[in-house]
Amino acid sequence: MKFWLGLILGALILGAIVFLSGCDSGGERKEIDLSARISNADLRKLAQAKKDVDVLWFGFDLRAGPKEDARQYIPFLKYLQRSTGYRFNLRFTPKGGSIANELGRGVVQFAAVGAGTYILAHAKYGVIPVVRGLNSQGKAQYRSVIVVRPDSPIRKIEDLRGRNFAFGSITSTQGYLIPGIILLKHGITLRDLGSYRFTGSHRNCAKAVISHRFDACGMQDTMGKKLAKEGLLRIIYTSKPYPSSGIAANRDVPSVVLSRVKQALLDFQPKGRDAAGLYNWDKTEMPRGFIEAHDGDYAELRKWAKKLGYIPDINPETVP
Structure with a gap:
């Protein structure tokens, strides 16, 4: 970005040179206060641009x-x-x-x-x-997965009604938005869950299930598959790609x-x-x-x- 700041400064300097060269060579040479020709607002903009x-x-x-x-x-x-x-x-x-x-x-x-x-x-x-x-x-594209513990009696999305459900971050697509879509498509709203909590990340969401604090969670497919392969979780549903x-x-x-x-x-x-x-x-x-x-x-x-x-x-x- 230094190049476009240089262009601005270069243009100002060039303007001053052109102005000076345009003065009558036979007349009295005028001194020009360049600081007076650049407003404080312009100087602030230049300083911000440099930043x-x-x-x-x-x-x-x-x-x-x-x-x-x-x-x-x-x-x-x-x-x-x-x-x-x-x-x-x-x-x-x-x-x-x-x-x-x-x-x-x-x-x-x-x-x-x-x-x-x-x-x-x-x-x-x-x-x-x-x-x-x-x-x-x-x-x-990516997907979300709904996961439970390997020994959980939960086998399908409908079994989540009345259960305690963990999400990732409240702003997460794979950790909240897509799991919310999955639940709604199966006729389950947040009010139909026993309880729910936003844990802040996919990893925290998984830990909440592994530690028996929650029955299921919605999370990133890549991490979910890895944890399922390690035998720590079981995937009961995989979303369509988004x-x-x-x-x-x-x-x-x-x-x-x-x-x-x-x-x-x-x-x-x-x-x-x-x-x-x-x-x-x-x-x-x-x-x-x-x-x-x-x-x-x-x-x-x-x-x-x-x-x-x-x-x-x-x-x-x-x-x-």
Whole structure:
């Protein structure tokens, strides 16, 4: 981003030179106070631009846990840094905070988010979809699974009526929105459950069932399958595929920056050229890289989200 700041400063300097050269060479030479020709407002804008240029903040929806997620994203951000020339910092959303709000309000410029978080942030702030992740089969989709303990008498979704159910994060697509769709399609609302709780992450959701605190949970299919293979959980239902997690941008990110970052994401080859240095990238929701994302990809999920009260039916907020 330093290049476009340089263009602004260069244009100001060039303007001053042209002005000076246009003076009558035979007349009295005038002294020009350049500081008087740049308003305080312009100087503040330049200072803010420099600040924005120096660091791009990257946030994320919590998946496994803060430490594990950070280990995965930090090498990935180093790739983006090498590919774009911009410096990226990873930001942890504070407890009780929302990555949808942080992305919408410009606390972070980019974020790895699930479809549900994107839908919410787009509805409220007009955030921009950039790319969607490709799963291990090379498809830009994912599923949720409903899991129980291996010895549980629960065999089908209808058996969950009156049971204690754990979700992941309240903003999670695979951990809340899709499981909510599954339950509703089988005639079960939250009121029909014995109790329910948002545990904050897929890993916490699984632990809540394994530890006998809850009877079942809805979670990420990749992690659910792994835990089922290890004999810790049993899958009783797998959802249809929905648009995968991806990366979204704050709507005020300069177009030249957005374009350069998007191209770097589309060029990302985690199974080939860019594999060196990555940490457990095959366990993420984008193990084979990315494809371009469009808002229309989320039309079906958006309808369900409104039906379930996941998002309000509002116009994008005007963000100062």
